[in-house]
Amino acid sequence: MSAPKYWREIPQRYRFEAAKCKKCGKVSFPPRIVCPECRSREFENTRINDKGTVETYTVIRVAPTQFTDEAPYPVAIVDVGDGVRVLCQVADCGPEEIKIGMSVRLEFRKVQQEGHGGIINYGYKCVPE
Amino acid sequence: MVGIIGYGAYIPRNRIKVEEIAKVWGADAPSYKKGLMLQEKSVPSPDQDTITMAVEATKNAIKRAGIDPGEIGAVYVGSESHPYAVKPSGTTLAEAIGATPDCHCADFEFACKAGSEGMFVAMSLVKAGEIKYGVGVGADTSQGAPGDALEYSASAGAASFIFGKEKILAECHHTHSFMTDTPDFWRREHQFYPSHASRFTGEPAYFRTITGCATALLEKSKMKPADFAFAVFHQPNGKFPMTVGKKLGFTEAQMKQGWLCPTLGNTYSGASPIGLTAILDVAKPGDWIFMASYGSGAGSDGFIWKVTDRIKEVQNMAPHTRAMLDTERRRYLDYGTYTKFRGKIKLRGE
Numbered sequence: 001m002s003a004p005k006y007w008r009e010i011p012q013r014y015r016f017e018a019a020k021c022k023k024c025g026k027v028s029f030p031p032r033i034v035c036p037e038c039r040s041r042e043f044e045n046t047r048i049n050d051k052g053t054v055e056t057y058t059v060i061r062v063a064p065t066q067f068t069d070e071a072p073y074p075v076a077i078v079d080v081g082d083g084v085r086v087l088c089q090v091a092d093c094g095p096e097e098i099k100i101g102m103s104v105r106l107e108f109r110k111v112q113q114e115g116h117g118g119i120i121n122y123g124y125k126c127v128p129e
Numbered sequence: 130m131v132g133i134i135g136y137g138a139y140i141p142r143n144r145i146k147v148e149e150i151a152k153v154w155g156a157d158a159p160s161y162k163k164g165l166m167l168q169e170k171s172v173p174s175p176d177q178d179t180i181t182m183a184v185e186a187t188k189n190a191i192k193r194a195g196i197d198p199g200e201i202g203a204v205y206v207g208s209e210s211h212p213y214a215v216k217p218s219g220t221t222l223a224e225a226i227g228a229t230p231d232c233h234c235a236d237f238e239f240a241c242k243a244g245s246e247g248m249f250v251a252m253s254l255v256k257a258g259e260i261k262y263g264v265g266v267g268a269d270t271s272q273g274a275p276g277d278a279l280e281y282s283a284s285a286g287a288a289s290f291i292f293g294k295e296k297i298l299a300e301c302h303h304t305h306s307f308m309t310d311t312p313d314f315w316r317r318e319h320q321f322y323p324s325h326a327s328r329f330t331g332e333p334a335y336f337r338t339i340t341g342c343a344t345a346l347l348e349k350s351k352m353k354p355a356d357f358a359f360a361v362f363h364q365p366n367g368k369f370p371m372t373v374g375k376k377l378g379f380t381e382a383q384m385k386q387g388w389l390c391p392t393l394g395n396t397y398s399g400a401s402p403i404g405l406t407a408i409l410d411v412a413k414p415g416d417w418i419f420m421a422s423y424g425s426g427a428g429s430d431g432f433i434w435k436v437t438d439r440i441k442e443v444q445n446m447a448p449h450t451r452a453m454l455d456t457e458r459r460r461y462l463d464y465g466t467y468t469k470f471r472g473k474i475k476l477r478g479e
Contacts, residue, residue, distance in 0.1 A: 014225040069175055069469065092142050092174055092460070108184040108225055109176040120212055122180065122221060128458065 001112070001121050013123035016050060016106060018084065019043035027082045050106040051129070052080035059095040066112040074098040078126050080106075091125040103129040131256040132297035133434070134196070135443070137189025138406040139182045139268075139287045140393065140453040143172040143470065145462045147281055153464045154276045161281055166367025170284035170394025171454075172462055173270045175470050179208045180218045182287035182399075183268040184225045189447035190264070190289040191226060195296070201228040202260025205251050206236050207243025207398045209316070209323075210270045222266065233260070240314060241363055242424025243267065244288065244398035249430055252292040252301060263292045269397035274322035275473060282366050284394025288402035298443055299409060299418065299434040303350040307342035307429045314425030325425075331369070334427050339363065339373050342429035343421045347377075350433050354378035358416035361387030361404035363423035365395045379419070386411060393454055398424075405434075407450040412436040 011017040012030045019031035023040035029048050034041055057076035060067070067073070074090040076098065090098055091109055104126035111123040146169045151158035162168060173182070183206050191198055204226075206218040219234040237243040237250075244267015251263030268287035273279030313334035316323040326334075339362060347353065354360070360379045362370040367390045374384045387404030396403055401422045408418055418434040468474050 010224055014221075015227055091176055092458075108181050108188075109174075110178060110181060111176070120178075120180075122225075125176065 001114075003119055006119065006121050013111075014108070016048045016124065018046050018048050020046040027084050029084045029086065048082065048084050048086070049080045052078040052086070052104060052106075052126070054090075054098065054100055054102045054104060055079050055085060056100060057090065057098050059098070076104070076126060078104055086124075086126075089125045090127070092127050097128065105129055130297065130300050131252055131292060131294055132300040132437075133290050133409075134262070134293040134296050134298060135190040135192070135194025135291035136298070136406050136409055137186045137191075137193065137289050137447050138403050138450040138453065139185040139189070140403070140450070141171050141173045141177055141182070141285050142456065142458055143174060143460050143462055144169045145172050145464070145467045149462070149464050149467070150281055164368070165281060166371070166391055167282055167394065168391050170282060171286055171396070172467055172470055173285040177285070178212045178270055179206070179210050179268045179287070180212055180221045182270070182285065183218060183222050183266045183289065186268065186287040186289035187222060187226050187264060187266060190291050192447045193298070193443040194262075194291045194293070196262060196291070196293070198227040201226070201232060201262045201264055201291070203233040203251050203254050203263040204228055204266075205234070205247030205264065206266045206268060207238070207245070207247040208236070208268050209238060209240055209243060209397055210272070211236055211238070228264070239428060240425035241365070241395075241397045241400060242422040242428055242430055244402045245422035245430035245432070248290050248292075248402065248432075249304060249306070251290075255292045255294060261293065265290050265292065267398040267400075267402040269399050271395070271397045272322055272471065275468070277322070279323065279325065282390075282395040284396050286393060286396035286399040286403050288399050288406050290402070296439060297437055298439045299412075299436050301432060302435055303346060303433040305342055305346040305349055305431045307338055307345060307431075309338070309427060311338070311425075311427035313427055330365075330425065334425065335363070335365065335369055335423055336373055336376070338427045338429045339421050339423050340377065342431045343377050343419070346419075346421070346431035346433065352417070352433065354383070354419070356417055357383060357419045359386055359408045359412065360384050360419040361401050361408060362421050363401045363429075364388065364390035364404065365400070365423075367391045389450070389454060403450060409436070409440065410444055410449040410451065412440055414438045414440060
């Protein structure tokens, strides 16, 4: 990920910042410019919960280059409440441990790094509670 | 009065036992376990480093402090394993907790006492009235060379403290720092593993330095070891802190709660600070706590804390340190997985 893109996404990747529509109340994560429910363009800043449950998951066995060291690993869709679902890697959890309905929380982790000389991309992953 | 208004720790889930390391190197596990008073150590996952653990520990500290992170005026991270050679760990921590942009930030480095340095400076700025709140963190994911004695102890963990003048849970009544040029342990630029001067790290380095700091601190405070409910010292292995504590006049009962090394290992900059978090988890109002860190090179920072009534309100607002250490979710690694997690295997193209 390029440094400018990574930098722009820091509020959502580090602090779970989301956009709450001032008209209909829908929470969008990551934040959007236009509300997908009512097309409003006015939002207030909010944060999603850092706890949730696994709605569904898959196990990545043939991983992209940056993630080969970690394979096999689960990637899950996590329901964090307020109508928000988050897609993220599940850390510290083997394929045999992950279950639908499992309680998880979002934790600050290294997501990827650009080789040994590039920037380190930090963000959230979920871990079993 | 200035003191701690929030504290938190983070310990990774992975562990490796002394037997597993000794098996690979043909070493005698029972003699290492007895000599180092160490059973196992924590190991970070491949996606964890000093920054990620500092963030999680500080989130726990903020839960206990109950403050707006935007009012934090300084963030100091002490570590000898900062992920970048050039780029601060503290900026990422400050962004993650929401303390930017009006905030002073610096990374500290002084072998294993970088954490207590950060604590001292953050607390001093609050005391001087320069900032409202300050954060001091000790965190490390240190490495020992394969087969070296350090490999049995070098572990991972973090502790974070928020300092302020109101809502104090542990008042700081006295501090003292002791420092000399003592080359007992070092890592030169571009070297992956640290080097040490074997037995020289003991008597002329660790013991002389901590004893010098602790003795001066006791004299300054006009207190004696029996006045304290708890004491915590830097713990490079299980044996050293117990030995130095007893030489100073402290008892095993006073030191046991903060003595985490036997199952945690040496968390370097996190060592005595994480021990302090374990003590605060169980401390009662009015308890006095004695703390002395140690950093090779060499120096020691000493603190005398007095626990306030607020401690009871905050202890259960975040995970207890010993609960993280003794969690049922501990994952024991074999040596091969451990070397992969710690980046000791060099892959093609690296």
